[in-house]
Amino acid sequence: MIKTQLIAVSIVNKVLSGSSLTGVLNECWQRHSTLSSQQKGAIQDFSYGVLRFYGQLNEILEILLRKSLQDKKIYYLLLISLYQLLYSKLPAYTVVNQTVSASRKLVNDKKIHGLVNAVLRNFLRQKNILLINATKKEVGFYSHPQWWIDKLRSQHPQHFQIILNADNKRPPMALRVNQRKISITAYQQLLSENGMESQLAWPYALLLKKPVSVEKLPGFNKGLVSVQDAGAQFAAPLLGVRHGMRVLDACAAPGGKSTHLLELADISLTILDNDKTRLAQVEQNLGRLQMSAHRIICADAADPDAWWDGKFFDRILADVPCSASGVVCRHPDIKWLRRESDLQKFAIQQQAILHALWQMLARNGKLLYVTCSVFIEENKLQIDQFLKLHSDARIEPLSESMLQEGQLLPDSEHDGFFYTLLHKF
Ligand SMILES: C[S@@+](CC[C@H](N)C(=O)[O-])C[C@H]1O[C@@H](n2cnc3c(N)ncnc32)[C@H](O)[C@@H]1O
Known part of the structure; x- marks a missing residue:
């Protein structure tokens, strides 16, 4: 010891x-x-x-x-x-x-x-x-730091204690079943045959009773399953991809949501991230799941001149960099490393990415804005600001009623996320 x-x-x-x-x-x-x-x-x-x-x-x-x-x-x-x-x-x-x-x-x-x-x-x-x-x-x-507690109390007066408590719990290990290869029920059966108990978390994830190393998951190397938080599993279905669509995942690494999109439909997917090392993880995940992307690009999403070929996208996923204040139970260091002033820095970056991506979206196309944050500076206030500047954008209601105004607060089953689906008309 x-x-x-x-x-x-x-x-x-x-x-x-x-x-x-x-x-x-x-x-x-x-x-x-x-x-x-x-x-x-x-x-x-x-x-x-x-x-x-x-x-x-x-x-x-x-x-x-x-x-x-x-x-x-x-x-x-x-x-x-x-x-x-x-x-x-x-x-x-x-x-x-x-x-x-x-x-x-x-x-x-x-x-x-x-x-x-x-x-x-x-x-x-x-x-x-x-x-x-x-x-x-x-x-x-x-x-938690005092500024964090104060901010949560003022932004989520009904729920701040639930959030703070959820942040201090050990997170569950959540799985996403690749339904192109096996049904959720059949995979749950496979887990149970291998001595691993699981339960279905709303709406698609399987939560393991006891976390295990990924190599122990049946069929992991054959791409039957991926490890992905239950809250993160809302993203790809919300974007509503259909076969043949041109789709951009603009902040894609390590590829959790990209691979989910590819599981849902046969799309032409462009994968973008500005971090080369993290992009290597995307390639690894694609390989394991036996999937391929149309293009994988290492570039700045806020600078399309450097990489965009001028063809519009039908769907864009913008899982932007953020404070990660919704995933504290998985990364308890975050609450001590972040400064309150970081929120403003993230907000500027997020607006720049969002504006640039909007130019690349086709008419009638949809863009899903995602953060894993619980702070309104990165969420609702960003969308309010964006809508003021873009008269061709409107918010599309989300199919999941659980996402009250887009904010999914962390609890014992999933991390915290913010989702807004924007329609370009
Ligand atoms: C929240 S993570 C994405 C998680 C990923 N969507 C998933 O589900 O696995 C945000 C990503 O944005 C990338 N990023 C940050 N700034 C960027 C920029 N200006 N352009 C492109 N990617 C950026 C980071 O490298 C990071 O991988």
């Missing part, structure tokens, strides 16, 4: 210094290639857990420390240990002993080793009162 705690310390340190958790973890697996799957699981659990409950754990530690602790790594080690003491089933004495040993690997200072021991033992003695005191502040109670 000492090794896993120490690796998690360096991951948490990098993330809280500004790097994305997914990127840091990938780097970590490359650097420590001999880790067992159990060790990897523990490292992942510590890193995700600390970031998920950082607000609460940080408040507890601040109360316990009284004076500020200069050594950041020891601070993060203590956070990891508090996470274990609160959220794992390991015996408390094991966690405390291992943490003190881990601190010896980090610094050669007996006072610090003594402090680590004393802090953790104090925590165990005063756990109940500490938990109460740490949740007196909203940051400790909800484990």
Whole structure:
């Protein structure tokens, strides 16, 4: 456990210094290639857990420390240990002993080793009162930054607590069945024959009772199934693609929605993204699902002069870059990395992409604007602004009644998304 705690310390340190958790973890697996799957699981659990409950754990530690602790790594080690003491089933004495040993690997200072021991033992003695005191502040109670809590409260007064709670849950593993190859019922049967229990989440996804690595999914390599959040599975059907249509997926990588579009109809699909590395993942997914696109282009969606051949599209999917505030349960680092001012930056980027894409849409064509955000700056306000500037655009009602005015709020079954279907007349 000492090794896993120490690796998690360096991951948490990098993330809280500004790097994305997914990127840091990938780097970590490359650097420590001999880790067992159990060790990897523990490292992942510590890193995700600390970031998920950082607000609460940080408040507890601040109360316990009284004076500020200069050594950041020891601070993060203590956070990891508090996470274990609160959220794992390991015996408390094991966690405390291992943490003190881990601190010896980090610094050669007996006072610090003594402090680590004393802090953790104090925590165990005063756990109940500490938990109460740490949740007196909203940051400790909800484990989100205060600006985030305030914004959600003002934008979603009826639902902000549900959103904050959903953000702090472990997400389900959701599957999209490739219905060109197998029906949802038949695939569910296949899962059950392989000892995996699943349930159907409205309207199309299968949620696994226990997450597994993708290689264990029956027929994964043959393209029977893809991993995709249930909320994300609304996108492709909402666009209403039909055989023979010219379709653009403008912000496509890693290709979750592109491949779904290709499963729904025989379309001529142009796949665009400005990130080469992420486009490689699209190619991988197409290969696994035995699908092909008309073109795959690495370019800026907001700069059509650089890549567009002048032929109009019947349908455009604009799954624009955003704050990702709707997918916090899968990426708990997001809530600590984002700044409130980022929303304005995303909004400018989103308007630029939306305006450029509109020029490429045929008359009577439809464009689906998508974000995985719960903030109105990236959602409703963007569409209001767009409609003011484009008199040839109108909002098409969505077929899914669940999408109240386009906003799907995160819950225990799916992530948060915003959908608006725009019709060009
Ligand atoms: C929300 S993700 C797309 C997820 C994807 N649609 C899926 O379902 O798998 C947004 C994507 O937009 C890409 N992107 C960001 N700015 C872009 C731009 N100016 N032009 C094209 N792609 C862009 C990012 O690289 C990222 O892959």
